[in-house]
Amino acid sequence: EDQVTQSPEALRLQEGESSSLNCSYTVSGLRGLFWYRQDPGKGPEFLFTLYSAGEEKEKERLKATLTKKESFLHITAPKPEDSATYLCAVTYGQNFVFGPGTRLSVLP
Amino acid sequence: DAGITQSPRHKVTETGTPVTLRCHQTENHRYMYWYRQDPGHGLRLIHYSYGVKDTDKGEVSDGYSVSRSKTEDFLLTLESATSSQTSVYFCASSRSGPLNTEAFFGQGTRLTVV
Secondary structure: OOEEEEEOOEEEEEOOOOEEEEEEEEOOOEEEEEEEEEOOOOOOEEEEEEOOOOOEEEEOOEEEEEOOOEEEEEEOOOOHHHOEEEEEEEEEOOEEEEOOOEEEEEEO | OOOEEEEOOEEEEOOOOOEEEEEEEOOOOOEEEEEEEEOOOEEEEEEEEEEOOEEEEOOOOOOEEEEEEEOOEEEEEEOOOOHHHOEEEEEEEEOOOOOOOOOEEOOOEEEEEO
16 A cells, blocks of 8 residues: 655654654655645645655755655754654655654754 | 735635635646645645646545636635535645645645534
8 A cells, every 4th residue: 555654743852952754655656755844824835855765955954865665854953943844745656645744843 | 935825714614505715826837736634644635736727636536626717726615515624725836747846835724614
């Protein structure tokens, strides 16, 4: 069964405590993997697109990586303003599916 | 940032009534989408459009219809609202198809069906 999962469901970090979020997928023919950030009461905001295993993208404290079965969103020295829900989405065949998200809280 | 607006932002309606949600984009994007977001389910695609008058069903299209008469406008209609359609609805647009480029989302419409 084609599936996109994210772990953990929720994560609490102290400011400056680096960690990683995981997006795992079991789909055939991955065409692209997207990361979005969603703040409470707002729509998702695009962060990155990854197309092939081994690819990496960086933006400020965030770094996304991709393997054949999963993607990681690494957060280095997070700040309270990084608190949000992080969503991954995959495209495969003619499908485009979002994962359930990881809710990140960064405490000062 | 892509200019994409949804209206209304909040709506309460009664079971059995028709409801129309509106989405307007100013980026001249070809593709537009309607999603619903529910706890435990994430974002699920309802319908999408790949051009004026060209639309197709998504994962959860039953009970919904859409129309796109102009590039900038995409309407979602709940033909006869039910309590299971209580949700937050997001509109999005993208320059090309969902397979290739990122989507830009509106702020969402919180719909409550009582």
